Amino acid sequence: MTTPAALTLDHCRALDAADPLRPLRDLFDLPPHTIYLDGNSLGVMPRSAPARVAKAITEEWGRDLIRSWNSAGWFALPQTVGNQIARLVGAAPNEVVATDSTSVNLYKVLSAALNIAAADTPERRVVLSERSNFPTDLYIAEGLCAERGYTLRLMDVDSHSATTAADLTAQVQAQLSPDVAVLMLTHVNYRTGAMHDMAAVTAAAHAAGALTVWDLAHSAGAVPVDLNGAQADFAVGCGYKYLNGGPGAPAFVWAHARHVDSFWQPLSGWWGHAAPFEFTPNYRPAAGVSRYLCGTQPILSLTALTCGVDTLLAAEPLGGMAALRTKSLALTDLFVALVKQRCAGLGLGLATPRAAPARGSQVSLTFAPPGNGNGSATPTVNAGAYAIVQALIARGVVGDFRAGDATHPERTPDILRFGFTPLYLGFEEVWHAAEHLRQVLASAEWQQPRFHQKHAVT
Amino acid sequence: MTTPAALTLDHCRALDAADPLRPLRDLFDLPPHTIYLDGNSLGVMPRSAPARVAKAITEEWGRDLIRSWNSAGWFALPQTVGNQIARLVGAAPNEVVATDSTSVNLYKVLSAALNIAAADTPERRVVLSERSNFPTDLYIAEGLCAERGYTLRLMDVDSHSATTAADLTAQVQAQLSPDVAVLMLTHVNYRTGAMHDMAAVTAAAHAAGALTVWDLAHSAGAVPVDLNGAQADFAVGCGYKYLNGGPGAPAFVWAHARHVDSFWQPLSGWWGHAAPFEFTPNYRPAAGVSRYLCGTQPILSLTALTCGVDTLLAAEPLGGMAALRTKSLALTDLFVALVKQRCAGLGLGLATPRAAPARGSQVSLTFAPPGNGNGSATPTVNAGAYAIVQALIARGVVGDFRAGDATHPERTPDILRFGFTPLYLGFEEVWHAAEHLRQVLASAEWQQPRFHQKHAVT
Numbered sequence: 031m032t033t034p035a036a037l038t039l040d041h042c043r044a045l046d047a048a049d050p051l052r053p054l055r056d057l058f059d060l061p062p063h064t065i066y067l068d069g070n071s072l073g074v075m076p077r078s079a080p081a082r083v084a085k086a087i088t089e090e091w092g093r094d095l096i097r098s099w100n101s102a103g104w105f106a107l108p109q110t111v112g113n114q115i116a117r118l119v120g121a122a123p124n125e126v127v128a129t130d131s132t133s134v135n136l137y138k139v140l141s142a143a144l145n146i147a148a149a150d151t152p153e154r155r156v157v158l159s160e161r162s163n164f165p166t167d168l169y170i171a172e173g174l175c176a177e178r179g180y181t182l183r184l185m186d187v188d189s190h191s192a193t194t195a196a197d198l199t200a201q202v203q204a205q206l207s208p209d210v211a212v213l214m215l216t217h218v219n220y221r222t223g224a225m226h227d228m229a230a231v232t233a234a235a236h237a238a239g240a241l242t243v244w245d246l247a248h249s250a251g252a253v254p255v256d257l258n259g260a261q262a263d264f265a266v267g268c269g270y271k272y273l274n275g276g277p278g279a280p281a282f283v284w285a286h287a288r289h290v291d292s293f294w295q296p297l298s299g300w301w302g303h304a305a306p307f308e309f310t311p312n313y314r315p316a317a318g319v320s321r322y323l324c325g326t327q328p329i330l331s332l333t334a335l336t337c338g339v340d341t342l343l344a345a346e347p348l349g350g351m352a353a354l355r356t357k358s359l360a361l362t363d364l365f366v367a368l369v370k371q372r373c374a375g376l377g378l379g380l381a382t383p384r385a386a387p388a389r390g391s392q393v394s395l396t397f398a399p400p401g402n403g404n405g406s407a408t409p410t411v412n413a414g415a416y417a418i419v420q421a422l423i424a425r426g427v428v429g430d431f432r433a434g435d436a437t438h439p440e441r442t443p444d445i446l447r448f449g450f451t452p453l454y455l456g457f458e459e460v461w462h463a464a465e466h467l468r469q470v471l472a473s474a475e476w477q478q479p480r481f482h483q484k485h486a487v488t
Numbered sequence: 489m490t491t492p493a494a495l496t497l498d499h500c501r502a503l504d505a506a507d508p509l510r511p512l513r514d515l516f517d518l519p520p521h522t523i524y525l526d527g528n529s530l531g532v533m534p535r536s537a538p539a540r541v542a543k544a545i546t547e548e549w550g551r552d553l554i555r556s557w558n559s560a561g562w563f564a565l566p567q568t569v570g571n572q573i574a575r576l577v578g579a580a581p582n583e584v585v586a587t588d589s590t591s592v593n594l595y596k597v598l599s600a601a602l603n604i605a606a607a608d609t610p611e612r613r614v615v616l617s618e619r620s621n622f623p624t625d626l627y628i629a630e631g632l633c634a635e636r637g638y639t640l641r642l643m644d645v646d647s648h649s650a651t652t653a654a655d656l657t658a659q660v661q662a663q664l665s666p667d668v669a670v671l672m673l674t675h676v677n678y679r680t681g682a683m684h685d686m687a688a689v690t691a692a693a694h695a696a697g698a699l700t701v702w703d704l705a706h707s708a709g710a711v712p713v714d715l716n717g718a719q720a721d722f723a724v725g726c727g728y729k730y731l732n733g734g735p736g737a738p739a740f741v742w743a744h745a746r747h748v749d750s751f752w753q754p755l756s757g758w759w760g761h762a763a764p765f766e767f768t769p770n771y772r773p774a775a776g777v778s779r780y781l782c783g784t785q786p787i788l789s790l791t792a793l794t795c796g797v798d799t800l801l802a803a804e805p806l807g808g809m810a811a812l813r814t815k816s817l818a819l820t821d822l823f824v825a826l827v828k829q830r831c832a833g834l835g836l837g838l839a840t841p842r843a844a845p846a847r848g849s850q851v852s853l854t855f856a857p858p859g860n861g862n863g864s865a866t867p868t869v870n871a872g873a874y875a876i877v878q879a880l881i882a883r884g885v886v887g888d889f890r891a892g893d894a895t896h897p898e899r900t901p902d903i904l905r906f907g908f909t910p911l912y913l914g915f916e917e918v919w920h921a922a923e924h925l926r927q928v929l930a931s932a933e934w935q936q937p938r939f940h941q942k943h944a945v946t
Contacts, residue, residue, distance in 0.1 A: 059550050068554050075550035083545055083788065084538060091735055092517050092533035095886065096526050104735055131783025133757030134592060161769055166758035166783060169771035173756040184769060270784070277549055277562055277787035298631040299591030300624035309891055311619055311642060313627035325589025325624060326728070329735035330541065331786030428553065433767055 037368055037461075045364075045457035051348055051357050057341045058274075058454045065459045065466075067429045070220075070248055070392050070449030073274030079337040086333040107332045108280075108301070108323055114339040115282050118351060119246060119267065120256030125284055127319050128335060129301075129327055132247055132268050132281040133166045138295035138322050139264035139283060140171060140214060143241045144178050145293040147211035151239060154211035156183050158240070162442065164220045167245055171214055180211065186441065189224035191380040195387040199230045206238035213240045217255070218248035218390030221432050221445050223382040225253065225390045229260040236261070247271060250282075251342050252358065252391040252451075254351040257284055264289065272391070272451060274338030279331055283322045290318055299324035341453055357452035358391040361460055365393050365448065368464035375400060376471040377414075381445060394432075395446040415444035420481035421470045427463050495826055495919075503822075503915035509806055509815050515799045516732075516912045523917045523924075525887040528678075528706055528850050528907030531732030537795040544791040565790045566738075566759070566781055572797040573740050576809060577704060577725065578714030583742055585777050586793060587759075587785055590705055590726050590739040591624045596753035596780050597722035597741060598629060598672060601699045602636050603751040605669035609697060612669035614641050616698070620900065622678045625703055629672055638669065644899065647682035649838040653845040657688045664696035671698045675713070676706035676848030679890050679903050681840040683711065683848045687718040694719070705729060708740075709800050710816065710849040710909075712809040715742055722747065730849070730909060732796030737789055741780045748776055757782035799911055815910035816849040819918055823851050823906065826922035834858060834929040835872075839903060852890075853904040873902035878939035879928045885921050 046052060058074045060066065066074060090098040099105045112126035119126070129135065140157070147154060157171050161184040168182070175182040185205045187198060206213065213235045218225045228244060235242045244265040249255050251272030257265055263286050269279030294315050300306045301323035304314040315321035345354055362382075369378060381394040397415045419431040429449070435442035448463070470476050504510060516532045518524065524532060548556040557563045570584035577584070587593065598615070605612060615629050619642040626640070633640040643663045645656060664671065671693045676683045686702060693700045702723040707713050709730030715723055721744050727737030752773055758764045759781035762772045773779035803812055820840075827836060839852040855873045877889040887907070893900035906921070928934050 059546075061551050061553055064553075066553065072549075072554045074553070075545065080542060080545050080550075084542060087533065087538050087541055087734070087792070088517075091530075092538075093519050095519055095522075095524065095532070096530045096888070097881075098735065130588070130592065131757065131785070133759075133783030134588065134755060137755055137782075163769075164758075165761070165764075165767050165769060168769050169756045169758060169761065172771050173752060173754050177754060276545070277556065278784045278790075280786060281783070294631060296631050296635060297592060297595055298627045299589065300622075300627060301591075303623070303627065306623075307891070309623050310893075311621075311623060311626050313630050324595075325591030325739070326736045327589070328738060328786040328789030330792055331789040332736075334545070334788055423555075430554070433765070435768075 037371055039458065039461050042364070042457040042461040045360070049357065049456070051345065051353060051452060052456070054341070054345055054348070055454045055456065057344060060454060063426045065427045065463050067427065067448040067450065067463060069451035070252070070271050070447070071430055072270055072277060073272060073338060073451065074454055075276070076274055076337040076341050078340065079276065079334050082337050083330055083334050086330055104329050107329065108327055109320065111332060111336050111339060112282060112319070114336065114343060115250065115273070118255070118342055119250050119265070119284065120258050121284050122258060125287065125319055126282050127322055128269060128280050128282045128332060129323050130281060132245065132266050133170055134297065135266040135281050135283040135322070136167055136170045136243070136245065137174065138297055139266055139285060140174055140212065140243055141296050142285065142289065142293050143212045143243050143264055144174065144180065146289060147241060151211060154209050154239065155179065156181050156209045157212045157214055158183050158185060158205055158210045159214045160185055160187050162187070162219060162221055163216050164245065164247065167214065167216060189219065189222050189383055189388070191382065191384045193224060193383040193388050194385045195225070195227040195230070198224060198388060199227050199234060202226070202231050203234040206235060206240060208239065210238065210240045212243055214243040216245040216247060218253065220248055221447070222394050223390045223392040225249070225388055227387065228255070228262060232260045232262050248390050248392070254355050258286070262286060269335045269338065273335065274341050275335030276331060276338065279335040279338065280327065283319065285319055285322070295322055297324040301325060301327070345453065354452045358450055359386050361450040361452060361455060361457065362389065362391065362393050364457060364460050365450065365464060368461060369395065369467065372464050372468045373471060376468070391451065392447060392449045396443045397446060413444070414476055415446050416484070417481040418470055418476040419446055421476040421478070422466055424481070425466045425470070427466045495829055497916065497919050500822070500915040500919040503818070507815065507914070509803065509811060509910060510914070512799070512803055512806070513912045513914070515802060518912060521884045523885045523921050525885065525906040525908065525921060527909035528710070528729050528905070529888055530728055530735060531730060531796060531909065532912055533734070534732055534795040534799050536798065537734065537792050540795050541788055541792050544788055562787050565787060566785055567778065569790060569794050569797060570740060570777070572794065572801060573708065573731070576713070576800055577708050577723070577742065578716050579742050580716065583745065583777055584740050585780055586727060586738050586740045586790060587781050588739060590703065590724050591628055592755065593724040593739050593741040593780070594625055594628045594701070594703065595632065596755055597724055597743060598632055598670065598701055599754050600743065600747065600751050601670045601701050601722055602632065602638065604747060605699060609669055612667050612697065613637065614639050614667045615670045615672055616641050616643060616663060616668045617672045618643055618645050620645070620677060620679055621674050622703065622705065625672065625674060647677065647680050647841055647846070649840065649842045651682060651841040651846050652843045653683070653685040653688070656682060656846060657685050657692060660684070660689050661692040664693060664698060666697065668696065668698045670701060672701040674703040674705060676711065678706055679905070680852050681848045681850040683707070683846055685845065686713070686720060690718045690720050706848050706850070712813050716744070720744060727793045727796065731793065732799050733793030734789060734796065737793040737796065738785065741777065743777055743780070753780055755782040759783060759785070803911065812910045816908055817844050819908040819910060819913060819915065820847065820849065820851050822915060822918050823908065823922060826919060827853065827925065830922055830926045831929060834926070849909065850905060850907045852906070854901045855904065871902070872934055873904050874942070875939040876928055876934040877904055879934040879936070880924055882939070883924045883928070885924045
């Protein structure tokens with residue numbers, strides 16, 4: 031999409047009126063008086079969820095009790111939901127299971143990848159990741175590396191508004207030294223929204239002799255993903271962000287067919303057993319991705335997740351992930367253009383690559399008080415980004431704040447993060463969001479002390 | 489309780505009328521036309537659950553979205569529910585967190601125990617457990633032992649109707665050889681209902697130089713447990729059995745204060761970090777049991793679990809777990825006596841220890857067709873236990889079947905398993921259950937082909 035010349039409210043309304051995906055908005059119960067730009071943290075509730083979960087509680091649990099393991103399909107839910115998710119991430123049927131948390135699933139696949147690497151390339155002793163990867167991925171890798179005698183090496187991949195997908199790939203490629211066993215990346219960066227070219231980076235990793243582990247937390251349901259097309263090795267993803275699965279919804283796990291039966295994952299529980307109800311004392315992993323299951327799954331949360339994934343599958347007749355991507359880019363392009371136009375000189379900077387192939391479905395901004403220099407001064411930490419986000423929330427514009435690194439603010443500044451979910455977000459809302467941002471900054475509203483009080487969790 | 493002389497239906501009704509815990513039954517929405525003896529597999533739905541979870545969905549998720557991490561207490565739910573559960577298992581406040589599955593939690597604590605053992609007693613290389621332990625516990629231990637260079641040794645602990653708690657302790661003690669690093673037991677056996685004396689077995693293990701890991705799947709909420717009183721080392725337990733937390737409810741984990749800060753557990757995710765929202769690249773475990781958290785938790789399922797645990801805490805003014813235990817033993821004593829009286833000569837045998845201190849809150853029966861010999865013939869497998877359970881279910885008496893070991897039926901026969909949950913079960917129901925069992929056996933109803941068709945899951 032090219033940025034329209036006239037970025038008026040009327041123009042935005044016209045875009046909504048012409049939006050073929052607009053009917054999908056009705057699948058959601060949107061919060062009142064809210065412009066919700068945080069679907070990348072917790073997706074909005076699908077309208078179908080309350081009744082569906084109520085049925086799971088009162089009928090399946092309350093009335094039918096244990097027979098629901100069969101009659102309501104509880105036992106097969108990880109596979110059932112996994113097959114739904116597979117359609118969104120370029121996986122084949124029976125290649126995905128929905129289960130556990132992203133962190134736990136990452137432990138499983140990174141362990142499997144290290145098992146393969148230890149057998150095939152024992153001289154390689156490094157897991158390579160990004161310093162700005164989501165911390166839990168780094169924590170899991172840190173523990174596994176210590177346990178297995180590997181080194182976790184963190185690279186600084188520089189992304190900014192002018193970064194292209196090829197820039198990102200080149201930076202990763204430059205770090206793929208002969209000691210790298212596994213390259214572990216999050217596809218779309220949780221802070222900046224920068225997106226790796228999965229196929230190109232995977233090809234580079236394979237050419238360099240390394241395996242790939244992808245975290246799709248900010249890409250499943252947000253951008254087209256083609257795991258098999260990219261020849262990726264392992265992937266995990268999140269159920270409660272763009273998949274709209276509800277708070278803490280189970281995550282998912284995928285392994286390429288060439289690996290899936292190669293190794294046990296260490297969390298060898300009974301749900302991953304070939305015959306769990308034979309109750310035999312020895313572990314025998316199930317064929318395929320079901321071996322990545324471990325213990326009994328939280329059925330109520332999994333049930334809500336089905337409602338969330340259904341909202342994405344409802345887009346299939348309208349063009350599916352490709353159509354959602356087109357709208358997502360139109361929304362983020364519009365927001366960037368509006369911020370540039372309406373908030374000029376107010377201290378904001380763009381942290382997200384402007385090139386469409388190099389970004390996900392979010393826009394991240396930095397802030398440096400314009401009094402400290404010009405409007406594009408070096409962004410920093412503790413200089414207002416948190417308070418600006420709080421002031422916006424008070425106005426009903428919900429984005430979120432991600433803290434930078436106080437010791438390296440030039441590398442990792444505070445971030446104002448705005449997620450754009452094309453399923454339920456309209457162009458008019460983008461206009462209002464940018465206008466609220468302008469008002470918060472222009473009026474110094476964000477400097478009110480009440481917006482500087484920190485909560486335990488944001 | 490001594491077995492009453494006159495085991496009449498009227499007598500059972502009188503017991504219900506005099507039962508001080510009878511009002512607790514009203515906390516549940518009991519399934520219609522059902523005598524539910526499977527609370528040890530999936531507890532009955534608390535009456536409070538539908539509205540409480542509906543609120544979590546429509547208000548906390550649907551309306552308040554991400555702010556509910558603070559305002560609805562989502563982020564603290566593992567600790568909040570953990571503190572509820574602590575009161576039921578003899579743990580102190582802030583010693584328990586509700587999280588993940590039992591299998592995943594067992595991986596964490598067994599790993600921690602092996603870390604301690606490797607440091608303190610490196611020459612000990614054996615994890616000792618029971619062959620009849622719940623298989624997922626053995627699978628998890630099998631994987632961890634292979635990874636760490638330990639041997640998983642399985643002992644056969646013989647329990648039958650005449651077994652005492654001291655017999656069980658003596659059998660375990662005899663196996664505590666100097667090479668045992670960790671003794672990993674399930675407190676109440678999922679098949680037989682035999683219960684270890686946690687304090688005596690822990691003392692024996694410590695005297696022998698071994699650490700203890702206890703699985704409370706069939707004891708939390710079923711029998712009094714005193715983890716600190718027993719000086720146990722580590723424990724995990726299940727949320728969806730006697731805690732009535734709903735299908736696949738999150739499990740829980742406990743570590744003794746002397747161990748809890750000693751070691752990282754390997755699933756070092758961000759929810760177990762000392763400061764998860766600082767987003768620092770290095771892992772620093774939280775103080776105390778919170779370091780046993782890993783990834784984001786399934787909030788809807790955790791919310792249902794609070795309702796379940798509340799039903800047990802509602803018994804506190806009526807005497808708590810001690811009073812529930814008294815009733816539980818009265819129920820199981822009554823069932824054993826009724827089966828003995830009414831089903832004599834029909835092929836049933838008692839697999840559960842008759843001595844109260846040696847059993848949990850369930851009664852397990854074996855079956856050998858009386859045509860093959862007398863009514864107490866050697867119990868076997870594939871000889872009807874499954875079909876008898878199915879025939880009872882068709883009559884509304886829900887127990888379950890646990891398969892034996894076809895190659896060692898004398899050691900591990902098929903089991904008819906009946907759980908007795910004193911919170912919601914009455915004495916009259918026990919009378920009817922035994923009478924249905926008599927009718928199924930006496931009429932050869934169980935031999936109907938329809939009861940022999942196996943489901944994928946039972």
